[in-house]
Amino acid sequence: KAGVTQTPRYLIKTRGQQVTLSCSPISGHRSVSWYQQTPGQGLQFLFEYFSETQRNKGNFPGRFSGRQFSNSRSEMNVSTLELGDSALYLCASSLASGLVVAKNIQYFGAGTRLSVL
Amino acid sequence: GDSVTQMEGPVTLSEEAFLTINCTYTATGYPSLFWYVQYPGEGLQLLLKATKADDKGSNKGFEATYRKETTSFHLEKGSVQVSDSAVYFCALGGGSNYKLTFGKGTLLTVNP
Numbered sequence: 001k002a003g004v005t006q007t008p009r010y011l012i013k014t015r016g017q018q019v020t021l022s023c024s025p026i027s028g029h030r031s032v033s034w035y036q037q038t039p040g041q042g043l044q045f046l047f048e049y050f051s052e053t054q055r056n057k058g059n060f061p062g063r064f065s066g067r068q069f070s071n072s073r074s075e076m077n078v079s080t081l082e083l084g085d086s087a088l089y090l091c092a093s094s095l096a097s098g099l100v101v102a103k104n105i106q107y108f109g110a111g112t113r114l115s116v117l
Numbered sequence: 118g119d120s121v122t123q124m125e126g127p128v129t130l131s132e133e134a135f136l137t138i139n140c141t142y143t144a145t146g147y148p149s150l151f152w153y154v155q156y157p158g159e160g161l162q163l164l165l166k167a168t169k170a171d172d173k174g175s176n177k178g179f180e181a182t183y184r185k186e187t188t189s190f191h192l193e194k195g196s197v198q199v200s201d202s203a204v205y206f207c208a209l210g211g212g213s214n215y216k217l218t219f220g221k222g223t224l225l226t227v228n229p
Contacts, residue, residue, distance in 0.1 A: 004160075033216065043206065043219040056215045090160055092217075106210070106217060108153070108161040 002027065004093050004109035011114045018079040021112045025072050025093030032074040033106060034066060037088040046089075049074055050096070078114075086116045119144045123207045123220035130197055130227050138192040138223045140181075140207035148209040150174075150183050150190040151217070155204045164192075164205070197227045 005024040013019050025032050034046040045058040049068035066076040072093075078085055092106035123140040130136060142150065149168045153161040165174030170185035179194045190207060204224050210217040 006160075035217075042221045043217075045216040045218075048215055058216070092161075104210075104215075105151075105163065105166065107163065110158075110160040 004091055004107055006089075006091050006109035006112050008112060009110065011112060012117065013081050013114065014117050015081055015083060017081050018077065019081060019114060021076045021078075021089055021091075021114075023074045023076070023091030023093075023109060025074070025091075026107055029093035029095055029107075030072055031094045031096055031104065032068055032072065033092045033094075034074070034076050035090045035092065036060075037090055037111070038086075043090070046076070081116045083116050086114060088113050119148070119209060119218045121207050121209055121218055121220040123205075124223055125221050127224040127226060130225070132199055132227055132229050133196045134227075136192070136194040136197045136201075136225070138205055138207075138225070140190045140192065140220060142188050142190065142207075142209050144188075144209055144218075150181070151208045151210065152179070152181055152190070152192050153206045153208060153219075155206065155222070157203070161206065197225070199227045199229055201225060202227045 007022045031050045033048040035043050037043045046060055047066055048056040052068045063079045068074045088111045090108050090111045092108045094104045094106045120143045151166045152164040154164045155161050165176040167174040167183035170183055173182045181190050181192045204222045206222045207220040208217045
């Protein structure tokens with residue numbers, strides 16, 4: 001079974017631009033979560049999508065947005081890029097979300113490393 | 118809110134040494150606890166988990182026991198290998214938590 005696939009693996013952008021990152025979850029998984037990893041702040045939760053709906057959101061500005069398609073694939077968009085947005089963006093998928101722990105174990109992709117110049 | 122504190126390291130050991138990475142947590146309710154590992158240039162891999170108090174998670178020689186009384190989930194391995202060199206993250210989540218809350222990570226380097 002294929003794992004979580006994130007594309008592209010590396011991106012270089014300049015300040016003010018926007019960027020879209022893609023995540024294909026494990027087949028059958030319906031929940032997709034996004035995390036930002038930086039040396040200073042560590043791993044921080046961005047948002048979670050389930051059945052094409054954003055169900056939860058972390059403490060990030062509105063420049064960070066996402067969506068999920070009917071096949072559970074998800075995209076994350078960052079507009080008006082800032083230098084501080086340089087990070088490794090990780091996507092995680094799980095079968096479901098909520099109280100059943102066995103179904104919400106999160107499996108991570110390799111990440112997209114974004115550099116903002 | 119929920120939080121995870123783990124020793125930040127770096128930790129440097131010789132091959133076959135004993136490993137302990139401390140992890141303590143603060144949470145409401147009854148979270149599940151996880152250890153994830155990140156090898157250079159890769160994403161996170163689930164190493165082991167425990168879903169309730171006194172559960173022991175184990176995988177690839179690594180073990181951790183969910184201690185509710187001390188709010189801890191320390192990672193141990195009896196004999197590390199060079200291939201264990203990576204960053205290890207303690208995390209809590211599950212139950213009513215929709216997200217994982219991570220510690221800062223501990224860099225482990227194992228020398229031959």
